[in-house]
Amino acid sequence: MQANTVEQIAEVQRKYEELQQQFRAEAAEREAAAAAATREVEQRKKYDELQLQLQQMIQMF
Template identity: 75%
Template sequence: MQTNTVEQIAEVQRKYEELQQQLRAEAATAARKAEAAAMVAEQSRKYDELQLQLQLQQMMQMFQQSQKPPS
């Protein structure tokens, strides 16, 4: 009976270690996904900022052209 209990304890410890390994792997995956999402969000923000700058430049050019006297 004592041997059976020792074997059960060893099995529980093994399963516990497996679950901890799995949780660490899942946490690492989640961290990588979060980092990738943050990078995508930053790139999207930069793209939007560039688009706004381009629109502003175009509007400035249109305004400057409209201020020129007709030839």
């Protein structure tokens, strides 16, 4: 009976560790996606600013 209990505890620990690893991997994926989205927004903002500057320069001439 004790051996069975020890095996059950070991199985629960293994499943817990697997879930932790899966959670960490998913969190890393979400973090990477958020970072990519942030970079895209920043690049778009820079592009828009440059486009506006170009338009202003064209109007000056």
